[in-house]
Amino acid sequence: MQRYFAKEKNGNSFILGSDDLYHIRTVMRMKDNDKIYVVYEKITYICCLENVKNDIKILIEDVVENTNENSLEVTLFLPLLKEQKMDLVLQKATELGISRIVPITTSRSIIKLNEGKEDKKLERWRRICKEASEQAHRNTIPEISSVIDIKNIGSLPGLNLVCSTVEKEKNIKYILQKKQDYDKINVVVGPEGGLSKEEEGYLKEVGFIPVTLGDNIMRVETVPIFILSIINYEYME
Amino acid sequence: MQRYFAKEKNGNSFILGSDDLYHIRTVMRMKDNDKIYVVYEKITYICCLENVKNDIKILIEDVVENTNENSLEVTLFLPLLKEQKMDLVLQKATELGISRIVPITTSRSIIKLNEGKEDKKLERWRRICKEASEQAHRNTIPEISSVIDIKNIGSLPGLNLVCSTVEKEKNIKYILQKKQDYDKINVVVGPEGGLSKEEEGYLKEVGFIPVTLGDNIMRVETVPIFILSIINYEYME
Numbered sequence A, B: 001m002q003r004y005f006a007k008e009k010n011g012n013s014f015i016l017g018s019d020d021l022y023h024i025r026t027v028m029r030m031k032d033n034d035k036i037y038v039v040y041e042k043i044t045y046i047c048c049l050e051n052v053k054n055d056i057k058i059l060i061e062d063v064v065e066n067t068n069e070n071s072l073e074v075t076l077f078l079p080l081l082k083e084q085k086m087d088l089v090l091q092k093a094t095e096l097g098i099s100r101i102v103p104i105t106t107s108r109s110i111i112k113l114n115e116g117k118e119d120k121k122l123e124r125w126r127r128i129c130k131e132a133s134e135q136a137h138r139n140t141i142p143e144i145s146s147v148i149d150i151k152n153i154g155s156l157p158g159l160n161l162v163c164s165t166v167e168k169e170k171n172i173k174y175i176l177q178k179k180q181d182y183d184k185i186n187v188v189v190g191p192e193g194g195l196s197k198e199e200e201g202y203l204k205e206v207g208f209i210p211v212t213l214g215d216n217i218m219r220v221e222t223v224p225i226f227i228l229s230i231i232n233y234e235y236m237e
Helices: A018-027 A083-095 A118-135 A172-178 A197-205 A222-234 B018-027 B083-095 B118-135 B172-178 B197-205 B222-234
Strands: A003-005 A008-010 A013-015 A035-040 A043-050 A057-063 A073-079 A100-105 A159-163 A184-188 A209-211 B003-005 B008-010 B013-015 B035-040 B043-050 B057-063 B073-079 B100-105 B159-163 B184-188 B209-211
Touching: A003 A018, A003 A118, A013 A043, A035 A057, A073 A083, A073 A222, A083 A118, A083 A222, A083 B222, A100 A118, A159 A172, A159 A197, A159 A222, A172 A209, A172 A222, A184 A222, A197 A209, A222 B083, A222 B222, B003 B018, B003 B118, B013 B043, B035 B057, B073 B083, B073 B222, B083 B118, B083 B222, B100 B118, B159 B172, B159 B197, B159 B222, B172 B209, B172 B222, B184 B222, B197 B209
Parallel strands: A003 A035, A073 A100, A073 A184, A159 A184, A159 A209, B003 B035, B073 B100, B073 B184, B159 B184, B159 B209
Antiparallel strands: A008 A013, A013 A057, A035 A043, A043 A057, B008 B013, B013 B057, B035 B043, B043 B057
C-alpha cells in the first residue's frame, strides 16, 4: 500500500501536497475506495480515497500501531557532493534511519553552492528524503538543515565522531562499543581528499572524537552509508 | 598515484590491457618517467613509464609492502538487478572488500538475462569491479561468476546466511556475534519482493541460516551494502 506524508489534518481527513495528489491520480491511477497509508505527526493512518478525479477526499479509517522508530537520533554532517552522489547519500541515509542531515562546506570541498541556489537545492534534497521516507515506511522525514561551514559546527550533546585522515589507532568500532548509552550521535564526514588538519583540530577542540573506518579505501559517498549501517548494527537489539 | 592491474609480467616489466593504456595516455595524459602502481598476483609494484607515446614500457622500480588485505572471504549471491542498481552494488561491494559475487536468478526476479547477453554483461560487471578495485587500492579483483539459479547454490563451507522475509527473531547481529571464527561467509540476498518461501526453505536445507536485518525497510540494492558494512565492522580489529 502506498504511503504519503500529509501536510495537514482536517478533522477526519488529510490534505496532501500537489506532488502526492499527482502521484495518486496519474502515476498510481488510484480509484475511489482505494486505500493508502498517511503519516501525520509520526502517526500512521489507513485512509480511504473518495472523489479521486475532482476534489479528492482522504478519509481516516484506522490508525496503525506505532512501529518502533529508532529512538536514537543520528545527525550526519555531509560535505556538498556532486548531484548524483548527494542524491544517493540522501536516499540511503533515509533508508538507514538518519534523523538529520546538515550539508557542510569545507576547505577541500570541490563542489560549491552558487549564490541564490541554496533554496532550490534544499527543496530538491528534502523531496528526495520525503520520497525515500515513504518508500522505507518511516514515520518521520529526516530534517535537512541549511548549508553551514564546518567551522560553525560547535559543541553538541551526544557522541560526536569525525572521520579522520590523521587518526591511526582508534577505529569506530572501539569507540561505538565503549559508549553505547547515547541517544544522540553526530558524525562529520570529510570531502574527497579529507578534512584539513586544521578542520579536524577544530572539531576535536569542540568535542568530536577522530576515528578511522578500518582498512578499506572508500569513495566519499560510501562512507556515510557504511557508518549508518554500522550504527544501526551496533544499536540492533 | 594511479593503480592498474597487469595482465602479464614479462621479466621486469608489465603488460597492461588496452583500456588501461588508453587511460594512461589519453585520460591521464601521462608522460615518460611518470610513476604508477601496478598490481600483479596480489603484489603491488611501483613502476616507471617509458616510451608512452609509442610502444609503452612499464618498468618495475620497487615492490610495495603487502597491505593487510582481509583474509575473510565473503561471497555475495546477488539477484539480477536493473543495470544502474547492479553497477552500484558491484562498485560498493568491491570497495567493501567482497571476494566473489555470484549473480543469481530467483522466482521473483523481474530482471531476466536475455539469451546470449550473459557474456557481455559479465564483461561489463568485471570491468566495473576492476575499476573499483583500482580506486580502492585493492590487491585483488572480486571474482564474478556466471549467473546461476538460486536452486543451484548447494551446500558451502563457512557461515551461510540468507536475508529472510520469514524469520522474525534471529537478526544478523545475533548470528555474526555468535560465530566469529569463520574465514568464509556466504550471503544470499533476495530480489525486490524477497525470496519465495520455497527458495528460503531450500537454502535452509543446504545449511543457510535465515536472518533479519533489523527494523529498516531497505531497497534491494541497499541490502548488500548494509551487510558488507556490518561484516567489515564485526571483523574490524
